[in-house]
Every structure is written in structure tokens, then in C-alpha cells.
Amino acid sequence: MTNVDIIFSQLLNCYIEIEYDVKLHATRFIRNKENLKEKKTCDASFELEEYFKNGKTDFSCDVDLTGLSEFTRKVLDETRKIRYGRTITYSDLARNIGTKNYRAVGRALGNNPILIIIPCHRVIAKNGIGGYSGGVDIKARLLEFEREAPF
């Protein structure tokens, strides 16, 4: 059975929905919705809250990546290693996992079901910010937050 938590992020001014059972399945942004009821039961919810509140740098929750291709999992794995406040380009990430294919990397990241916890917002283009499945404005916010947060 799968459960759904909901937390509110002041920074992003939107709710975040967290889907999980024993492992974490997905996180989604919910924009333009007022007055949702927050519900925090799983670790990921508390960790996310800590992230927004105190700049928590790493997440311990177990993520479920079944259903994704091996290549995609490799990309997401590598993405998880990017430390708080750091960024890397699509092509560098590609090189780290032993391929030249930066476009495929972008494609794989677009498939990331678990935003923020798998920090695909830290992967940027060489000349510019690149894209983000949750919306580039959110990506920009997150990057700025990690760069300037006074923790």
C-alpha cells in the first residue's frame, strides 16, 4: 500500500506531496493550492522539513527506483552524490558515469520521480541553468537557497 504525506515549503511557496510505502516513491510539487492539510508521518517528510528549515544536507531515506532503466538509475545515483550547495554540468555528470551522452543524462533526470531528495536541481547546463521537471523557477529558488543559506 502506498501512503501520501504533504508538507508546505515557505521557500517555494507551494506544497510538496510525498508518496511512499516502505521506501520512498515520489515527490511532487503542488502549486496554486491553498489550505491543504499537512501530514507528516514518514522520515522523508521530516527530513525535507529539516532541509528547508535548517539546510539539512543529506537524506537518509531509501528510495525506490524500480521501473527505471539501468542507465537512469545510474544517473540518479550519481546525482545523489552531489553535495549540498554544489553543482555539476550535464556533461560532467555524464563523464562521471562513463558516457559522453549528456543529452541522455538530461533525459534521465527529467524522469527523476524524487525531486529534491535526489538533487537533480544541482545539475545545470554549461551556459545557463538548464531545465527542471518541477519548473525552472523552482530550480532557481533551490539553487539560490543552497548558495546563500547562512547555516
Add this chain to the structure above:
DNA sequence: AGCAGGTTTAGCG
């Protein structure tokens, strides 16, 4: 098979 993608780089004005 074909096509588009969260890119990149070179080449030209």
C-alpha cells in the same frame, strides 16, 4: 525503426 530530449560545440554574421 523513428523521433525528441532538462545539451553542447562550432561556425557564421
Add this chain to the structure above:
DNA sequence: CGCTAAACCTGCT
């Protein structure tokens, strides 16, 4: 500089 165009490889029809 800014724009266009071709190339890289993966995953969805």
C-alpha cells in the same frame, strides 16, 4: 556576442 545546426545515445511509440 547571439543565432543556427548538427551530433552525441537513450527511452517511448
